[in-house]
Amino acid sequence: YASHGGFIVSSWEIVPYLFLGLVAGASAPLFLRLLRASETIFARLPLPFALRLALGGLVVGAISVALPEVWGNGSSVISDMLHNNWDAHTVALLLVAKLLATAATVGSGAVGGVFTPTLFVGAAMGLLFEQGYHTLWPQMVFDARPYALVGMGSFLAATTHAPLMAIIMLFEMTLDYDIVLPLMLACVTAYYTATSLDTTSVYSEALKQRLGRTPPQSPALRGCIADVLKPHPQTIARAAPLVDIARAFARSQNLHLYVTDADDRFEGTISLMDIKDFFEEPYPSTLVTAFDLMHGELPLLTPQMSLNAAAMSFLSVLTMLSWHCPC
Structure with a gap:
């Protein structure tokens, strides 16, 4: 993802990046609980596995009819968010739709993964955070795209409990040294906030469920x-x-x-x-x-x-x- 700079316009802009990390860290456990709740709901349905997969696909298909941007892993939408101006209403609507589509996919047991959807949620969260902050203090913020990038990294760090990985990955995506300071601050803040609220990550929970199952004897x-x-x-x-x-x-x-x-x-x-x-x-x-x-x-x-x-x-x-x- 190409970076356009503008991460730190003034020294006071460190503060909103800190709050963005707090928001991402507090939101990550809610995102994981949504995925676990969806898995529980689908598991309780008296349907064979094939029909549960079909039901999950039906939910995603119904959402994508109205909002085709939720289809796929969301990388193209993230790129569009970083290169064009999106209004808050559209971003919020896509965020809710993507959360529902991801929950339906994971809950039904379909192959899809949550890594790229996590980046999507983080980017949308960063854009919404910037627009809300810009409404309160318009003189402090000039560009929403840096907040989308930092939001991606901080939400990824909060869900995976791997802040160093998130920092390195976002830096490799942008190849912009200006992102390092706000990204480190937001990712570390998001990590400690998320771990203080919930000790399980998106991958540790899946691993725990797999280890908890007793495989049939071969x-x-x-x-x-x-x-x-x-x-x-x-x-x-x-x-x-x-x-x-x-x-x-x-x-x-x-x-x-x-x-x-x-x-x-x-x-x-x-x-x-x-x-x-x-x-x-x-x-x-x-x-x-x-x-x-x-x-x-x-x-x-x-x-x-x-x-x-x-x-x-x-x-x-x-x-x-x-x-x-x-x-």
């Missing part, structure tokens, strides 16, 4: 390890040299080899990636053995263990490996 995870256990895995002696390990990988075409002792008892595993670095050298070492390369700290699984328990054991190993990964 058919692939039903049963025990004995049902999927493959007999006679590819093994290699602990004293086997590097060349024998490479030949075993080439012969078996597996990604892992199982290291055993003289009594054929399991001691650890070797991954194909463990030997890759050795063969990048011009003269691979002849002193390295399977015992030097194997990984012995692995979860102990039994044939009677359920597949779900085994999956959780592997998940703990992946977590441990990622924690110790030097990259």
Whole structure:
């Protein structure tokens, strides 16, 4: 979005940007409650999911017949707001319509998202705030478009609880250094105001709902390890040299080899990636053995263990490996 400057006409204009942050921060929890209320209303309807989607589309379609600007994510309308003069009545009408359309979309479960509608609401809020402030003190404000941009950033910071992201994103949109000071002030004010009223953000609420649902058990995870256990895995002696390990990988075409002792008892595993670095050298070492390369700290699984328990054991190993990964 192109910026036309004029963010700070006088030092006193810091004050309205501060109040804009307060308004955005107080409005964000109401916006999130509207979305949650819409989800609750649609969930209580005795309709299958497909019909709930159709009902949400019907509501959005009925609104867009009278106000086609609410259709889509609203980016084109935001751009028009920033390049043309809009009267307060039209902006307020579009704001209410966009809120209803977004609530119907999110509540019905349709794919749409709330990121760009959040920018739309913030831009409209900034324009309305500027026009109201201009009515009270006409000598303090000269251009409404800076307030639309700062309104976008502050409302985004308030709904996502990510003020730094909002500041960087709006700066990248405008590439105007003049926006940084009022944007930082409004975004930080909006963030602290919103978090003091409601600790949930637009994404944390959705994540909480997903984690709160107990997913049905996958058919692939039903049963025990004995049902999927493959007999006679590819093994290699602990004293086997590097060349024998490479030949075993080439012969078996597996990604892992199982290291055993003289009594054929399991001691650890070797991954194909463990030997890759050795063969990048011009003269691979002849002193390295399977015992030097194997990984012995692995979860102990039994044939009677359920597949779900085994999956959780592997998940703990992946977590441990990622924690110790030097990259």
